[in-house]
Amino acid sequence: MTDRQPPAAASLPTPDDRRDATEERAALLTAYALGQLDAADRSAVERLLADPDARRVVEETRAVAEALRATRRLDAAPPSTDLRRAVVAALARATESASEEVADRPPATVSGTPRARRRLGWLTLSGALAASLLVGLVATRESPSLLAEREVVLPRSSSTGQPAAKRIAATDGPAGQLERAGDIAGSGLAADANGVPQARGGGELAEKAATVPGPGRRNAADIATSAPPAPALDLALAMPATAERQRGLLRDGADADRFARKAATAVDRLDAPGDEARERGLREQLGVARPANGRGDMPSGERYATFFENRFRSTADAPLSTFSIDVDTASYALVRRFLSGGQLPPPDAVRLEELLNYFSYDDPAPAGDDPFSVTVEAATCPWRPGHRLVRVGLRGRDVPRTERPAGNLVFLVDVSGSMAADDKLPLVKQGLTMLVEELDENDRVAIVTYAGDAGLRLPSTSGAEKGAILAAIESLTSGGGTHGSAGIELAYAQAAEHFVRGGVNRVILATDGDLNVGITDDRALANLITAKAAGGTFLTVLGVGSGNLQDEKLETIAAHGNGIYAYLDGAREARKVFVEQLTGSTITIAKDVKIQVEFNPAVVASWRQLGYENRLLAARDFRDDTKDAGDIGAGHAVTALYEVALVGEADDQSGGEPLKYAAPGEPRDRPAAAVSPDLLTVKLRFKRPDGDTSTLREVPLAERGGAFTAASADLRFAAAVAGFGMLLRDSEHAGDATYGWVAATASKALGADAGGWRTEFLDLVRRAESLAPRVGPPGVTPLPRPASPAR
Amino acid sequence: MPHGGEPQAWVLEAVEAYEAPLSRYARHLLDDFDLAADAVQHAFVTLCCESRERLEGRVAPWLFRVCRNRALDHLRRAGREHTLGDGPPTSPHADGPVTAAADDPAMLAERADLAALLRGLLADLPAAQRETIDLWCEGLTYRQIAEVTGRQEGHVRVLAHRGLTSLRGHPRVRSLVTHERTGVADASASTS
Numbered sequence: 001m002t003d004r005q006p007p008a009a010a011s012l013p014t015p016d017d018r019r020d021a022t023e024e025r026a027a028l029l030t031a032y033a034l035g036q037l038d039a040a041d042r043s044a045v046e047r048l049l050a051d052p053d054a055r056r057v058v059e060e061t062r063a064v065a066e067a068l069r070a071t072r073r074l075d076a077a078p079p080s081t082d083l084r085r086a087v088v089a090a091l092a093r094a095t096e097s098a099s100e101e102v103a104d105r106p107p108a109t110v111s112g113t114p115r116a117r118r119r120l121g122w123l124t125l126s127g128a129l130a131a132s133l134l135v136g137l138v139a140t141r142e143s144p145s146l147l148a149e150r151e152v153v154l155p156r157s158s159s160t161g162q163p164a165a166k167r168i169a170a171t172d173g174p175a176g177q178l179e180r181a182g183d184i185a186g187s188g189l190a191a192d193a194n195g196v197p198q199a200r201g202g203g204e205l206a207e208k209a210a211t212v213p214g215p216g217r218r219n220a221a222d223i224a225t226s227a228p229p230a231p232a233l234d235l236a237l238a239m240p241a242t243a244e245r246q247r248g249l250l251r252d253g254a255d256a257d258r259f260a261r262k263a264a265t266a267v268d269r270l271d272a273p274g275d276e277a278r279e280r281g282l283r284e285q286l287g288v289a290r291p292a293n294g295r296g297d298m299p300s301g302e303r304y305a306t307f308f309e310n311r312f313r314s315t316a317d318a319p320l321s322t323f324s325i326d327v328d329t330a331s332y333a334l335v336r337r338f339l340s341g342g343q344l345p346p347p348d349a350v351r352l353e354e355l356l357n358y359f360s361y362d363d364p365a366p367a368g369d370d371p372f373s374v375t376v377e378a379a380t381c382p383w384r385p386g387h388r389l390v391r392v393g394l395r396g397r398d399v400p401r402t403e404r405p406a407g408n409l410v411f412l413v414d415v416s417g418s419m420a421a422d423d424k425l426p427l428v429k430q431g432l433t434m435l436v437e438e439l440d441e442n443d444r445v446a447i448v449t450y451a452g453d454a455g456l457r458l459p460s461t462s463g464a465e466k467g468a469i470l471a472a473i474e475s476l477t478s479g480g481g482t483h484g485s486a487g488i489e490l491a492y493a494q495a496a497e498h499f500v501r502g503g504v505n506r507v508i509l510a511t512d513g514d515l516n517v518g519i520t521d522d523r524a525l526a527n528l529i530t531a532k533a534a535g536g537t538f539l540t541v542l543g544v545g546s547g548n549l550q551d552e553k554l555e556t557i558a559a560h561g562n563g564i565y566a567y568l569d570g571a572r573e574a575r576k577v578f579v580e581q582l583t584g585s586t587i588t589i590a591k592d593v594k595i596q597v598e599f600n601p602a603v604v605a606s607w608r609q610l611g612y613e614n615r616l617l618a619a620r621d622f623r624d625d626t627k628d629a630g631d632i633g634a635g636h637a638v639t640a641l642y643e644v645a646l647v648g649e650a651d652d653q654s655g656g657e658p659l660k661y662a663a664p665g666e667p668r669d670r671p672a673a674a675v676s677p678d679l680l681t682v683k684l685r686f687k688r689p690d691g692d693t694s695t696l697r698e699v700p701l702a703e704r705g706g707a708f709t710a711a712s713a714d715l716r717f718a719a720a721v722a723g724f725g726m727l728l729r730d731s732e733h734a735g736d737a738t739y740g741w742v743a744a745t746a747s748k749a750l751g752a753d754a755g756g757w758r759t760e761f762l763d764l765v766r767r768a769e770s771l772a773p774r775v776g777p778p779g780v781t782p783l784p785r786p787a788s789p790a791r
Numbered sequence: 792m793p794h795g796g797e798p799q800a801w802v803l804e805a806v807e808a809y810e811a812p813l814s815r816y817a818r819h820l821l822d823d824f825d826l827a828a829d830a831v832q833h834a835f836v837t838l839c840c841e842s843r844e845r846l847e848g849r850v851a852p853w854l855f856r857v858c859r860n861r862a863l864d865h866l867r868r869a870g871r872e873h874t875l876g877d878g879p880p881t882s883p884h885a886d887g888p889v890t891a892a893a894d895d896p897a898m899l900a901e902r903a904d905l906a907a908l909l910r911g912l913l914a915d916l917p918a919a920q921r922e923t924i925d926l927w928c929e930g931l932t933y934r935q936i937a938e939v940t941g942r943q944e945g946h947v948r949v950l951a952h953r954g955l956t957s958l959r960g961h962p963r964v965r966s967l968v969t970h971e972r973t974g975v976a977d978a979s980a981s982t983s
Binding site: 026028030031033055060061068069079080082083084086088091093094251364567712 | 814832835839861909928949951952970
């Protein structure tokens with residue numbers, strides 16, 4: 001323990017642990033680079049940075065450390081369902097011994113909704129108590145709108161209790177007391193924007209410890225002079241809890257909602273093992289006995305939120321399908337990236353609505369002053385001939401360049417070291433350069449950087465000054481220090497400074513997943529974005545690169561900001577997004593667009609929406625103008641598909657078992673209106689970009705439609721895309737669809753295809769076909785079927 | 792509502808927040824997928840019996856510590872506890888292929904991927920250094936790392952320093968990092 005020598009006598013390694021003062025001083029530099037010093041030590045070290053060598057060491061260390069943090073994402077694995085089940089069972093046991101009154105709770109409080117009860121079906125395995133616990137959790141809170149209409153019921157599997165039971169047995173500890181906690185969250189558990197667990201409490205602890213004299217903390221001066229510290233072993237654990245500030249942080253209604261959503265997500269995941277295909281998927285992704293079927297193995301830390309496809313619903317029980325318009329297209333680019341890399345994408349990266357909306361359709365332009373046109377068409381469902389496929393198409397008004405309102409764009413660009421790869425920052429710069437060509441003197445552009453050499457790179461500049469803008473774009477480089485954390489606030493401040501009333505005010509965030517934009521608290525970030533969107537400044541998110549992409553988070557953020565989320569996987573996509581779409585999405589022609597489709601129970605027995613799982617709204621939110629929804633920009637087109645089983649036709653056995661999912665509804669009186677021959681009515685609510693109240697449009701569909709091959713090219717192409725998505729998802733709803741059918745159908749429905757996008761789709765289908773497993777374990781992967789559905 | 796309903800929420804939140812970091816950490820310690828899963832599950836199941844108030848604000852280090860102790864139990868049983876010492880790694884690492892790739896200049900050139908290289912080098916660091924860097928990467932502060940590993944904070948600082956210094960000193964890392972920085976300089980020069 002002679003490592004406390006003063007600096008002058010330094011440099012002789014001590015035999016016991018080979019630490020010396022020189023090394024400890026050098027370690028301070030490393031600690032500085034890793035952001036591990038408090039303010040006092042930091043300024044001490046900063047004085048050393050006058051020495052270029054020291055600065056070089058810090059910079060290199062930072063670069064390496066940043067890359068290291070990126071590598072940990074290479075080790076990501078999907079959430080373990082075993083773990084969640086074990087935890088829920090353990091919680092049940094802990095609570096059982098802690099509180100008898102939970103078990104005694106009257107059934108009325110715990111029965112909840114039928115959905116909640118079904119959701120918890122498997123819990124009977126671990127005893128009724130666990131069930132009552134969770135039902136209480138789910139049912140006694142107001143369900144958030146997204147969940148209210150969502151079906152998450154999956155079949156139960158008798159074998160799924162095994163692994164968890166085994167582990168539980170191995171970890172049988174005393175069931176301690178679970179004390180009542182007044183608030184529900186906020187104990188420093190929030191992950192920061194990178195998904196890095198943010199032990200806020202821990203930070204506080206360290207702060208507090210810094211004020212405590214003694215062995216808990218050593219500052220720079222101590223290193224040279226102080227006596228050796230006592231072992232710090234359990235010091236922090238022995239310290240009193242310090243988190244008064246954190247208590248009560250999350251008491252308001254929004255948080256209750258947020259919490260309920262989280263709990264429901266956890267429970268959804270618990271349901272997951274019931275689904276054999278999904279369980280197998282998880283095993284594959286975990287790398288445990290992964291079959292060689294070429295499925296993308298969740299490269300690195302990319303995260304794709306697990307979701308369950310919409311199921312068939314009985315019209316008698318649920319005549320309304322309500323959802324928010326979604327014009328994101330990121331999923332298609334992700335799928336393309338995987339397929340181009342020789343892998344099938346992970347199923348959860350495949351979002352049908354984003355695939356569908358990647359393409360433009362030839363729906364008629366809106367007439368008169370309408371912001372968009374609505375087209376509804378039906379035909380025989382190609383993958384299940386007993387069913388009908390209904391396409392709903394919206395097309396936004398095109399705004400000629402000359403009528404384009406002035407743009408006020410602020411680019412918020414991630415310049416962290418990880419952005420250096422060719423498919424990241426250089427791609428963003430390329431896209432920006434292309435965008436500049438489209439700007440004129442009415443537009444303004446500013447560039448703010450974050451997560452690297454952060455700051456205002458280009459103050460808001462007129463679009464006419466192309467030279468200055470291009471120079472600023474050219475100067476963007478990744479890496480460097482991580483000072484300044486104003487990031488997003490600076491970007492919004494730039495946007496506010498040059499706010500164009502009636503114009504397009506937009507912050508465009510380009511990142512590979514590092515969301516360290518200056519606000520680490522997810523909720524605060526979401527609140528800021530939502531508030532700014534309410535003030536008229538919207539947010540668009542551009543994801544780039546691979547290995548670090550926080551897909552779900554980026555999508556969520558864009559949704560908060562009324563913006564689109566696009567993924568750039570190459571120069572071609574950059575052109576599409578920056579030139580073709582950003583000019584479109586920069587002009588919002590209708591906002592908070594919600595679609596409600598009302599099915600006529602006299603004609604439609606059951607229905608299923610394809611995709612839009614993350615965009616479902618509760619029926620009551622349709623009329624609630626305070627509920628946010630998506631936007632439509634100039635030139636945007638939005639397509640939604642429904643598969644419906646008609647009354648009478650539903651019994652048609654030619655296409656398999658159409659009634660499999662439609663639980664026979666209880667007999668009920670049909671309202672007189674149901675005598676109408678309409679299949680359905682599409683109802684749209686939207687607001688003008690500057691309006692606060694919504695307008696309602698209704699478009700009924702009376703035609704049942706004929707043969708699929710006689711349908712419009714748009715419907716056929718959309719069906720092909722949907723079939724492709726379902727195949728990639730290993731969807732149980734894919735019916736007769738095969739890659740061969742998808743390719744054949746799409747190739748006959750290319751239309752004008754000005755951009756060549758549909759043709760490119762064909763290429764992807766062929767790639768997927770070559771990668772898809774020919775034969776899988778029985779009952780899991782659908783065996784290849786004869787391609788006969790297009791009839 | 793009767794109590795017992797809400798308290799579990801924080802545990803579920805902890806699972807969401809810390810499953811991935813803990814799993815990575817445990818896998819690096821144990822080189823065994825199943826044992827790592829067990830250690831992670833042990834940590835969360837133990838958390839279920841904990842009072843939330845008692846752990847307020849320090850759930851992360853607590854979880855890592857419990858997980859680590861469990862992992863050490865496994866290592867002890869297998870006679871491998873010395874693998875957490877300061878010496879060179881004594882067990883073959885699961886990251887073998889990556890390490891092998893790091894020795895293959897052609898592969899490296901092809902990928903030009905600093906992260907992939909580092910991942911391999913990290914596996915070759917002495918276990919204590921690697922553990923320290925792993926925990927830092929998972930977002931823990933030095934102080935929390937000291938808490939988790941039972942080492943002094945100064946020791947943690949030195950371990951992190953040693954680890955990073957040897958990573959930084961690797962010629963290929965150096966050239967990649969230097970290249971990156973030179974690229975920065977060039978680009979700014981060209982526009983000024």
